[in-house]
Amino acid sequence: SVRLSSSYAPTGKATLTDGGYMLSGKWSFSSGCDHATWVLLGGLVFNADGNVVDFKTFMVPRENYRIDDVWNVVGLRGTGSNDIVVEDVFIPEAFTLSMSETGQCKGPGQEHNTSNLYKLPFHSIFTTTICTPIIGMAYGAYAEHVDMQQKRVRAAYLGEKASLDPFAAVRIARASSDIDAAWALAMNNIREEVALVEKGEPIPLGLRLKVRRDQVLGTQRAIDAIDALFEASGGRALAEGTYLQRAWRDAHAGRVHAANDPERALQMYGAHEFGHKIDPGMY
Incomplete structure (x- = not known):
């Protein structure tokens, strides 16, 4: 291999x-x-x-x-x-x-690699694969946080069970919604591209930019969820070996990848919506 x-x-x-x-x-x-x-x-x-x-x-x-x-x-x-x-x-x-040829799905290898996979825009797939591991980290952080809170007794609050705190319930509801939204949008956009490819139709620039829009915002939603969960998990979440601190570190490290630059991706989407020409870029 x-x-x-x-x-x-x-x-x-x-x-x-x-x-x-x-x-x-x-x-x-x-x-x-x-x-x-x-x-x-x-x-x-x-x-x-x-x-x-x-x-x-x-x-x-x-x-x-x-x-x-x-x-x-x-x-x-x-x-x-x-x-x-x-x-x-x-x-x-x-x-x-x-x-430039790759971005237009005109690579020379497509003569031999005729599967629909090779007809998808490189940048749509590449940037999505940068985003989705961070969403996966967020799902793992969510599961870890919920498990920790179900066992946690808050000594500073007279022995209150963390799972009975109404604010804790609101927090996990918001986090789970953000994580699910990030994943659902990413998968829906790729499904739209796959459906067009299967019908032999070109993938419009607007959809490619939508992929990028939802990819960078999906990354941000996932990290926002991780941050909220980490901050509410108590001092034990800081310990070496806990999944939460690892997810927090890894997600923020993944965020600095060039593909996760929100301003650039969102600017391209907005400019296209206003009818402006979009220079070739990571879309």
């Missing part, structure tokens, strides 16, 4: 040469790279005049890159998202993919 990691941000520089490109650069946040045998790296392609002519993904074998062990973080510690360094390596044209 082939194991790949990636870092799609175009921080690399590629120059055109016979049969391919010369690639150099440094990429951060390549999750799982220590276990991979290849890596997919984003880079801008420059012509002989020094002008950018494309944004491509380059597939690089393990012997042609270095891993810098820099992943010392407070959340998502297990992802091993270290840095990748490439120094003047030749990449054949066949080992590259134009991101």
Whole structure:
């Protein structure tokens, strides 16, 4: 089997040469790279005049890159998202993919990979996979919080059972609604795209932007729920080994991924609704 990691941000520089490109650069946040045998790296392609002519993904074998062990973080510690360094390596044209073509579902591999999965917009799937683990963390934090509160006796409140606190009941109701809404919207949008693909119809830009809108807000809803539950779980939630503190750390670490930038995604959606042209981006 082939194991790949990636870092799609175009921080690399590629120059055109016979049969391919010369690639150099440094990429951060390549999750799982220590276990991979290849890596997919984003880079801008420059012509002989020094002008950018494309944004491509380059597939690089393990012997042609270095891993810098820099992943010392407070959340998502297990992802091993270290840095990748490439120094003047030749990449054949066949080992590259134009991101503009990918975004339009026009990748060359679609001649051979005819499943409906490969007809879905890359950015819709990619950004959703960044969001949904955080929603999963929120579901886990919710279950842990409810279990803890059912057992908890609040000494500071004369031995009151936490589960009998009406404010605690309101809190979990709000949290569960936020988490369910995040998941339902994410899945509904992907189902809409799948339904169009199955009918052989194109996926309109408005739906792609809706996916992004609900993805970033779903991330925020999930984190808001985790925050509310964590803050109301008492001092024991701070202990090493409790799921709540881990979910809190990991969710906030996941939130800083570029795909979870709410302002950029929401601006694109709003501008489209007003009839403005949307520049190519992560949609």
